Amino acid sequence: MSPPRFFVPNFPREPGGQLDAAESKHAMQVLRLKVGQLIEVFDGAGLSAQARIASIDNKHVSFEVLEILSNGPPHGVSLEMAVALPRGDRQKILVDTLCQLGVTRLQPLSCDRSVAEATANAIERLNRQVLETCKQCRRNELMIVESPVTVNELVRMDSVKRRIRLLAHPYGDVPELFDVLCRRDGTDVQQILMAVGPEGGFTDDEVFRLVSAGWQQVSLGPRILRVETAASALAAIALAVSNSSRASGGNIIE
């Protein structure tokens, strides 16, 4: 079994540091760790290390760093998803799944047909879920869950050059995501921004604004997918294509 992982923002590479109150409590009371046991610590920005518990007092666990395991994010692919949040527990499933898959950033989207408001409390809860997921799936850099924006704001704030911008809106004669990603100049697929609308879909007006700003519609096939299923499937496919393209140094299709 791999050692348990703890989130320690800004931990020094040597000689070590201290778990915060919540992480210390988890280590002592739930996992019942003792002095000398191995743990892993990660800073949420790509740094992780093997460490050993050096001391335990009433409230805090201190550790010494043994070996740096990872110095930064694993690859150069950037995948940002702008998603109209689903209701209730499905928000948590969405965040958990996208974080495991390797999505860089999640931008909650307030749409005309949105069913859930991304309140400050909700965003905070989702960022806590990200931490849990990072501990489980051994991801060292946090997936950032941003404050919500409208489609208009999304169009205005997107200023990254040469980024592929796609919206999942499978109405009309729309190509499948995979074909769109494979049939363009492969060097482009390292920077992707994808938008997924609410259950009822984007309104015509929202689609018009996005398409007018250069976004391209993509489909995922004939079925109606739940928001979190669509977002996860899009992310899995896009990351597979991006990582493969990056590994091969360019184009996927000749």
Added chain:
Amino acid sequence: MSPPRFFVPNFPREPGGQLDAAESKHAMQVLRLKVGQLIEVFDGAGLSAQARIASIDNKHVSFEVLEILSNGPPHGVSLEMAVALPRGDRQKILVDTLCQLGVTRLQPLSCDRSVAEATANAIERLNRQVLETCKQCRRNELMIVESPVTVNELVRMDSVKRRIRLLAHPYGDVPELFDVLCRRDGTDVQQILMAVGPEGGFTDDEVFRLVSAGWQQVSLGPRILRVETAASALAAIALAVSNSSRASGGNIIE
């Protein structure tokens, strides 16, 4: 809004038929449908039709078929997943997601490290979930959830010729799923069988049995994915490659 969908096994193409007791109750008491309203019916084998409610008596809703919408499964791709079921609600998420994505058949797998037993009750509950998902996502052919098998039984029962058999086991120098699917003769990717192990992974012995029988190991990247996340991501990627290959009539990569 699309009309509500009802499952009617073996419905006649004309003139119409009757919803069973449970579907009738749902139509009358939950959706409060009336005579004359439009519905959709599907038979779970690929046939679907637009229909109109012709009569409602105490216990049953009868309908007349107006137009056949779909005559069979949407494409020739066959993706079967053999998965060690996760615990509790995550079983339901697994089935719901794989069904939406278009997986043909789900084969629960009893592994040495399995955490959940696929009892007859569990299988029945999962097949009920399939029905719910098919109604929601407009899928017309059911995803079959089979009775569980062991890895040994899986190896023995797999007799489909020329099918790609893959196991998610990302240890050692294992290629990513996407690269494996893209780098082989494209005509093969219409028939895929993929196995996903339990949380602790397949045992060495299970991997040996599968690899000895011609199965190929694939990876999904550096992170540790939950069973249902791994299965869904594998399915999304495999179906994207298969459908694209089928649409283009053969190879994806020259």
